[in-house]
Amino acid sequence: MPTYDLGLENVSLSFATKNIFTDVTQGVFEGDRIGIVGRNGDGKSTLLRLLAGDQEPDSGRVTRRGGLTFGRLDQRDPLRDEDSLRQAALGDREDYEWASDPKSREIVQTLLAGMDLDAPVGSLSGGQRRRADLARLLLQDWDILALDEPTNHLDILTIHWLAEHLRHRWSKGSGALLVVTHDRWFLDEVCTRMWEVHDGAIDPFEGGYSAYMLQRVERDRQADVAETKRRNLARKELAWLTRGARARSTKQKFHVKAANELIADVPPIRDSLELKRMATSRLGKQVVDLKNVTKSYPPRTVIDDVTWLIGPGDRFGIVGANGAGKSTLLGLIDGTVQPTSGHVKIGKTVKFAVLTQRLDELEELAQYRIREVLSRYKATYEVEGKEVxxxxxMERLGFSSAQLMTRIGDLSGGQKRRMQLLLILLDEPNVLIMDEPGNDLDTDMLAVMEDLLDSWPGTLIVVSHDRFLLERVTDQQYALLDGKVIHLPGGVDDYLDMVKSAKSGTGSSPEIGGDARGTRSPNSAYSATAKNASSQAGKSGRQAQRELGKRARAIERKLSKLNTQVQDLQARMAAHDPADYEGLGQLNEQVKTIQAQIEPLEEEWLEIGEDLED
Structure with a gap:
């Protein structure tokens, strides 16, 4: 048996009638960066408590190397309301101590920015307390750091910073990290191993989240898994990972060729043209037009002279920092917030539904059983051409038929979130606005929700700090930055580049507002010498890595755009008159032209990947 720095030895644990772990042996070595996934309630947080020594097993034992220090971020913080933020996060450090150390200063300035260090903890919001607790933990030295949902309450910029911090917190081969999170992008960025907690066991996988999905699909194929729905969802997610930019993210152990063999018969994730056609038939041509819209809460202007046209079947994602005005923008779109100036025109056939971060709408249904609530709706609905x-x-969203007799008030947070989405879809809106739809959902349930949204024929607006989800369910992404709505042709990476450029004072002027269907990339020019950055004299190794990574991301954005063009052309060919040989030939030539651009870019990307690994 290997000697772990920290591990479980033949551990079993049960709560009431639920078995959590059965004779589990698993452990952590120095240098490990482990992501932990599994369904809600299967024991991920319990696993961290066992390793921390806060939970005793029924049998077996937890082994720990002598002198090991273990820091844990729990979902409930241990901060005392009567302490000041300074006491809670900084402990006995004087200001000059943390301010004079670059690493400590960066943690404080990132996580505690805009907060009064002398304010009592009891006066902080839930999000502020979370950031304070995270700062408290990161400011200390630990041999092993365990984080339970660390991205909760963080915006995309802070999540990106946290990923970079954890990647460079320890030198290679030292320290250890355990992360429980539903943020799949974050898992890919910081983890080199994965643990799947399920059915009383812990299954290990090499690589990050993408590699885990590849291995999981292969495992299910070999085992001839009977759970066909779950297996197909996994293959569909692998298809998106393989065909999209995530496949070219140079993550360890993710083999694109092997993945392509496993998903060869999986159709495109969405038929965008058909969904737009169906949406147009339900909505007409006009959905929501924002023209020269400004919204101010004196002295601050939140939305500044924005013109944005949202059409039938559009699937738009919105990113922005906390407090940037995203909720105000959603309110302007659905008419619940009136502009200070400008005009918002909403189509006559539009029927809005809003999935909020709160679950207030379920409170009035708390005493009713699920069966009673569902009986208020139509007997059948058409989904993907079939009556359901x-x-x-409900079963498609992860509920069992046995739960029909469960009261709404007795559902868990994740179950309530899924029930909230179900009831909204049963109301048959044609414009769906979703504010942080991934809250309280595990990675499997996120895949279920994404699958359901793939066939939803309407206009979709999503605000989320989960960049994996955002880029998975929407076709175009936008940033709300300094009151402007800015198109992001390259996805969230464009947003991060913009913010970085703005901070350094080198940012180019991006296209702002405008027709949503006619925008250009604000960051289309990259250094032609980035590919050879690693050999340039006088450059540090770290700078060379950054240049290579920057070029790789540029190629990924270009490939993603070109592949989308190929898919659109192929869809047009499928819908084209088969007797029109000339028209089909022209479309085919366009496909060949684009594919000729793809091949050298993929070769360059592979070369960069090899350089980065070296």
């Missing part, structure tokens, strides 16, 4: 009942849709 509300209870069948």
């Amino acid at each position: 009942t509300p209870s069948q849709l």
Whole structure:
């Protein structure tokens, strides 16, 4: 048996009638960076408590190397309300101590920015307390750091910073990290191993989240898994990872060729043209037009002279820092917030539904059983050309038929979130606005929700700090930055580049507002010498790595755009008159032209990947 720095030895644990772990042996070595996934309630947080020594097993033992220090971020913080933020996060450090150390200063300035260090902890919001607790933990030295949902309450910029911090917190081969999170991008960025917690066991996988999905699909194929729905969802997610930019993210152990063999018969994730056609038939041509819209809460202007046209079947994602005005923008779109100036025109056939971060709408249903609530809706609905009942849709969202007799008030947070989405879809809106739809969902349930949204024929607006989810369910992404709505042709990476350029004072002027269907990339020019950065004299190794990474990301954005163009052309060919040989030939030539651009870019990307690994 290997000697772990920290590990479980033949551990079993049960709560009431639920078995959590059965004779589990697993452990952590120095240098490990482990992501932990599994369904809600299967024991991920319990695993961290066992390793921390806060939970005793029924049998077996937890082994720990002598002198090991273990820091844990729990979902509930241990901060005392009566302490000041300074006492809670900084401990006994004087200001000059943390301010004079670059690493400590960066942690404080990033996580505690805009907060009064002398304010009592009891006066802080839930998000502020979370950031304070994270700062408290990161400011200390630990041999092993365990983080339970660390991205909760963080915006995309801070999540990106946290990923970079954890990647460079320890030198290679030292320290250890355990992360429980539903943020799949974050898992890919910081983890080199994965643990899947399920059915009383812990299954290990090499690589980050993308590699885990590849191995999981292969495992299910070899085992001839009977759970066909779950297996197909996993293959669909692998298809998106393989065909999109995530496949070219140079993550360890992710083999694109092997993945392509496993998903060869998986169709495109969405038929965008058909969904737009269906949405147009339901909505007409006009959905929501924002023209020269400004919204001010004196003395601050939140939305500044924005013109944005949202059409039938558009699937738009919105990113922005906390407090940037995203909720105000959503309110302007659905008419619940009136502009200070400018005009918002909403189509006559539009029927809005809003999935909020709160679950207030379920409170009035708390005493009713699920069966009673579903009986208020239509007997059947059409989904993907087939008639389904509300209870069948419920099962598709991860509920069992046995739960029909469960009261709404007795559901867990994640179950309530799924029920909230189900009831919204049963109301048959044609414009769906979703504010942080991934809250309280595990990675499997996120895949279920994404699958359901793939076939939803309407206009979709999503605000989320989960960049994986955002880029997965929407076709175009936008940033709300300094009151402007800015198109991001390259996805969230464009947003991060913009913010970085703005901070350094080198940012180019991006296209702002405008027709949502006619925008250009604000960051289309990259250094032609980036590919050879590693050999340039006088450059540090770290700078060379950054240049290579920057070029790789530029190629990924270009490939993603070109692949989308190929898919659109192929869809047009499929819908084209088969007797029009000339028209089909022209479309085919366009496909060949684009594919000729793709091949050298993929070769360059592979070369960069090899350089980065070296």
